[in-house]
Amino acid sequence: MSQVLDTPPPTSSRATTPAPPDADPADLAALAARHGLTVSGARPSLPQYIRQLWARRHFIAAFATAKLTAQYSQAKLGQVWQVMTPLLNAAVYYLIFGVLLQTRNGVPDYVPFLVTGVFIWTFTQSSILAGTRAISGNLGLVRALHFPRASLPISFCLQQLQQLLFSMSALIVILLAFGVPPAASWVLAIPALILQFTFNAGVSMVLARLGARTPDLAQLMPFVLRTWMYASGVMFSIDHVLRSHAGLPGWVGTLLQANPAAVYIDLMRFALIDSFHASQLPPHVWALAAGWALLAGVGGFIYFWKAEETYGRG
Known part of the structure; x- marks a missing residue:
């Protein structure tokens, strides 16, 4: 653990003479520099912060795995709930939206369409909810140990990614059971998930x-x-709604199609479901997905880093 987390160096037991209250700040700074003293908890530079974060990559992965394992440790079915929870949500949405509200009309392979949407949306939703509490819910850890605080929201997003990958086995079974054959396009799910993870992590750091x-x-x-x-568009097809309601203002369709959550959901549907065609995707969808990931990932990271020295104080 000493290789992963740093603890503040022990203070010297040598007695020091307190500086007079009217001392010049410049003289105090020179005195501190002469004795090698630095501000406790000062924010490192951005390159140094990135290096510190990379040095703790093993801690981030281990922390995410431990949180995932402990999540359902008190339940009798244990890790089975990782699959059952999104499946039960999908069943409820199918009953309410697919059957009662008839959103399944005009949507081929509606069950795979719905389950894919629920699984991918749950990844974003859970990451953001966990990120919001990443600092406020772990104050004991933040105050006790010195480490890059961005490790926490990133590890929570990694935990949700691990849970999604675990649940993907059930999704594949559903796809095959409803006649969706394996295809080479399934490989596209990998870059789509990488972009979504980057977006989720960035938003989580902002909210953290x-x-x-x-x-x-x-x-x-x-x-x-x-x-x-x-x-x-978790329970319905945005493309189908826009074609069915041609009278909607153009900006409404643009907002719905540019919605980052909808972009990542539709990319996964396009990758996994052969009846979901490229014509149902918004224009330049991969550029749009990469743009959202870059904006949220880089912007969120810098926004979080700027307040690094304030976390756990007050």
Whole structure:
């Protein structure tokens, strides 16, 4: 563990003479520099922060795996709930939206279409919810050990990615059971998931910083995410809705198609379901997916890093 996490160096037992209250700050800075003293908890430079984060990659992976293993440790079915939870959600959505609201009309392979949407949306939803509490919910760890705080939201996103990959086995069984054959396009799921993970991690870091200052944000996020889900085409085809309601303003269709959650969901549907064609994707979809990942990933990381020295204080 000493190779992964740093603890603050022990302070010297040598007595020091306190500086007078009216001492010149420049003289104090020179005195500190002469004795090799630095500000405790000061934010490192961005390149140094990235190096520190990379040095703790094994801790990030181990922490994510441990959290995933402990998540259902008290349940009798244990890790089976990793698959059962999204499947039960999909069953509820099928009953309400597919059967009662008839959103399955005009959508080929609706069950694989729906289950894929639920699984991919759950990845984003769970990552963001966990990221919102990454700092505020782990104050003991943050205050006890010195490590790059970005390790926490990233590890929570990695935990959700591991859970999604575990659940993909059930998704593949559903695809095969409903007559969706394996295809070379399934390989496209790999870059789609990488881009989605980058996007999720970036948004999680933004909300981790906001949640560290405003813990009540964690109570608001479920409502925000539920609204986002209804606009992301999880239970319905955005392309089918736009074609069926030609009178909608153009900006509505643009917002629905450019919605990052919808972009990643549709990319996975295109990769896995042969009846989901390229014509149903928004224009330049891969560039759009990469743009969202770059904006959220890089922007979120820098935004989180700028407040590094404030986490765990107050």
